[in-house]
Amino acid sequence: MNAATHCYVLDTGPLSHFARSQWLGVLKLVLKGSRVVIPDVVRDELIRGGAQHPYMHAVFEQSWIEVVALDTDELLHAFARYERRLVGANGKNVGECGVLALAGSLPHATAVVDDRVAGNAAKAANIRVRRTLGLLCEGIYRGELTVALVSAVADDLIADAYRLPFEPGGFAKWAEAQGLAGPSADSGEPDPGR
Numbered sequence: 001m002n003a004a005t006h007c008y009v010l011d012t013g014p015l016s017h018f019a020r021s022q023w024l025g026v027l028k029l030v031l032k033g034s035r036v037v038i039p040d041v042v043r044d045e046l047i048r049g050g051a052q053h054p055y056m057h058a059v060f061e062q063s064w065i066e067v068v069a070l071d072t073d074e075l076l077h078a079f080a081r082y083e084r085r086l087v088g089a090n091g092k093n094v095g096e097c098g099v100l101a102l103a104g105s106l107p108h109a110t111a112v113v114d115d116r117v118a119g120n121a122a123k124a125a126n127i128r129v130r131r132t133l134g135l136l137c138e139g140i141y142r143g144e145l146t147v148a149l150v151s152a153v154a155d156d157l158i159a160d161a162y163r164l165p166f167e168p169g170g171f172a173k174w175a176e177a178q179g180l181a182g183p184s185a186d187s188g189e190p191d192p193g194r
Contacts, residue, residue, distance in 0.1 A: 012095040021156040039098030
């Protein structure tokens with residue numbers, strides 16, 4: 001693989017909700033041409049969740065998603081550093097810790113996390129971070145997706161209890177209000193959720 005190929009490191013949340021809503025193909029389309037990886041801790045979360053939610057197994061049928069083990073000293077130390085900061089008594093955010101550890105170790109990588117605390121930790125560590133909604137908006141900007149398609153995806157995600165900053169049917173109005181219908185004036189690119 002070309003060393004300059006961009007890499008996206010995905011968290012459990014987007015994958016499980018897109019699998020449940022049967023929209024994994026949309027993620028594949030938006031991320032085409034990039035390396036797409038998940039750390040082994042995200043794989044483990046998906047396996048555990050699959051015991052109650054069989055739709056999660058659809059993630060493992062995707063040949064475009066690669067599992068990477070956090071098995072080097074560098075990755076294990078990075079994971080432990082994020083674990084101390086992000087994982088509380090409830091045991092949540094383990095997947096995010098793995099995503100940040102892995103994204104921080106790979107060249108040209110972006111962590112795809114929707115958790116605000118994990119996103120802030122990524123930014124503090126100078127790790128590129130992108131929210132799922134931002135990926136979808138980029139797909140519209142590049143002409144790969146339409147507003148109507150992303151509206152349908154968003155409505156299905158909301159019906160599956162995925163938190164988005166608008167109500168069902170509100171994506172188009174939200175995107176327009178955020179200035180995501182075209183390039184931003186200062187950079188020539190959209191900035192949905194960075």
